[in-house]
Amino acid sequence: MRTQVAIIGAGPSGLLLGQLLHKAGVDAVIVERKSADYVLGRIRAGVLEQITMDLLDEAGVGARMHVEGLIHDGINLLFKGQRHRIDMRELTGGSKVMVYGQTEVTHDLMNARQAAGLTTVYEAGNVSVHDFDGARPTVRYEKDGQTHEIECDFIAGCDGYHGVSRASVPASALRTYEKVYPFGWLGIMVDAPPVAHELIYANSQRGFALCSMRSTHRSRYYLQCSMDEKVANWSDEAFWNELRLRLDPEAAEHLVTGPSIEKSIAPLRSFVAEPMRFGRLFLAGDAAHIVPPTGAKGLNLATSDVSYLSKALIEFYKEKSSVGIDHYSDHCLRRVWKAARFSWWFTSLMHKFPDTGEFGQKIQEAELDYLVHSRAASTALAENYVGLPMETN
Template sequence: MRTQVAIIGAGPSGLLLGQLLHKSGIDAIILERQTGDYVLSRIRAGVLEQVCIDLMDEAGVGKRMHEEGLIHGGFDLLVDGQRHRIDMNKLTGGQNVMVYGQTELTRDLMEAREAQGLPTVYSADNVQVHDFDTDKPRVTYEKDGQTHTIECDFIAGCDGFHGVCRKSAPRSAIKEYEKVYPFGWLGMLSDTPPVHHELIYANSPRGFALCSQRSLTRSRYYVQVPLTDKVEEWSDDAFWNELRLRLDDEANEQLVTGPSIEKSIAPLRSFVTEPLRFGRMFLAGDAGHIVPPTGAKGLNLAATDVKYLHNALKEFYEEKSEAGIDRYSEIALKRIWRAERFSWWFTQLMHKFPDDGEIVSKFQRAEIDYLLNSESGQKTIAENYVGLPLDFGQ
């Protein structure tokens, strides 16, 4: 087989890149080691920045998102039993975010690709990348007992943190930065109405909690737990009881409980790979970076990686210029590190760090006092939460 771009990974970043390339007349094949049903079963984030919303529109798959997505102009910080609203819309000159589940976004992209007859190979085993340091890279994979080869111009590694693309980069040419946090998030998804029309981020003596949502009838809740906890140890009742202990009286009055649809514990880490380009192979999304979910940046960073990479590949094919692909890593990493910093800062601000002693709680409280009493402080958190412009600092 021959194509212009071989995309490894059919998550949101790979599917979005494939759709954008198709709109620009660039051929691509997507390989995914899991089944399509498995990809859709993964429960992930659901807060979209305006940049991500615009990209879905640019890709021609934004119709259902606009019909069903929930526009949020702010969120609440819950500290010492009191809620304080961060008015993002006012503080950023009219910008908002949209709540739309990553599963639904992925479904929209998958259905569009299928409707257009674009090639996606699911259950592709033993995917390997070859010769990406030359102008004739190849990808091999196994399917139904046979080995297949794809010859291409470029390889886009959109295959996540555990994918083959980053692992295939020469160790002498790659540097990885990582911070692992001493706790995780126990998350529960339930078909219950959200406790509040916007998100609530809670800093409590018992640890962090987040009240989020996927729709007007489906809620997503999280509580900070030790890394030693096992999801089997947490019954639904135990989860609801712990969540109540971290919320204020008003939220507890509004909280509707019910059986869990899904429950899992996610460890938190900050992780960045430098660079994101290795010859004719590029990393995008979780293949190149992971952020703590506190700042809702993971999916949005993946989308902006894809935007930069699409623009670079389009420039290569339309203008015969390599300027964009030469700068892809530099430009993407500037935005990545800014989002990493915000996610790290917000995580430090809202969580309980058991090994750091009471002084850290005092630091947190002083920082929150500043935020709540300074328009400049609130503006900083608001503009980072809604997402910095694509060309910020470029």
């Protein structure tokens, strides 16, 4: 098989890249080691920055998002038993975010790719990348008992943290930075209306909590938990009881509970790999960086990578220019590190660390008090939360 761009990974970043390239007349094949049902079954975040919304519109897949997505103008910070609203729209001159689940984004992109008759190989075994340091890279995989090879001009590694793309880069060419946080998030999904119209980020002496949603009738809640906690140790009743203890009285009283439809524990880490280009192999999304979900940056960073990469590849084919390709890694990493900083700061501010103690708790509360009463500090939070502008220089 021959194509211009071979994309590894059919998550939202790989699918979005494929759709943007297709719209520009650039041929791409996507290879995914899991089934389509498995990809759609993964529960992920659902807060979209304006840049992500615009990119989905550009790809021609934004119609359902605009009908079903929930526009949010602000967020709520809860500490010392009281909620304080950060008005993001007013502080940033009109910027906002949208709550629209990553699963729904993936579904929209899958449907568009299928409708266009584009090639996606699911359940591809033993995927490997070759010769990306030369002019004729290839991707090999096994399917139905046979080995297949894709000849291409470029390879886009959109296959996540555990994927083959970054693992195929020589260790001498790669530098990684990592911070593992000493806690995780116990998350629960429930078919019930959310406790509030906007997200509530809670700092309490019992630990962090987040009240989020996927729609007006489906809610997503999280509790900070220890790294060695087990889902089996948490009944639904135990989760709801603990959540109430971390909320303000009004929220605790109006919380609508129900049987969980999904329950899981996610570890938290910050991770960045540099650079993000190796010859004709490019890393994008979780293949290159991971941020804790506190700042809602994971999916949005992936889409900004895809924005840079799609423009660079289209420029290469349409204008015979390699400028975008040559600057891809630098452009992405400037944005990645700013998002990593914000996610680390917000995580550090809102969570209870093992060595926090009473002094640490008081320092967090003092910083939060300053944050909600200082326009400058509130603006800095709002600007980062809605998403910093894309850089081109």
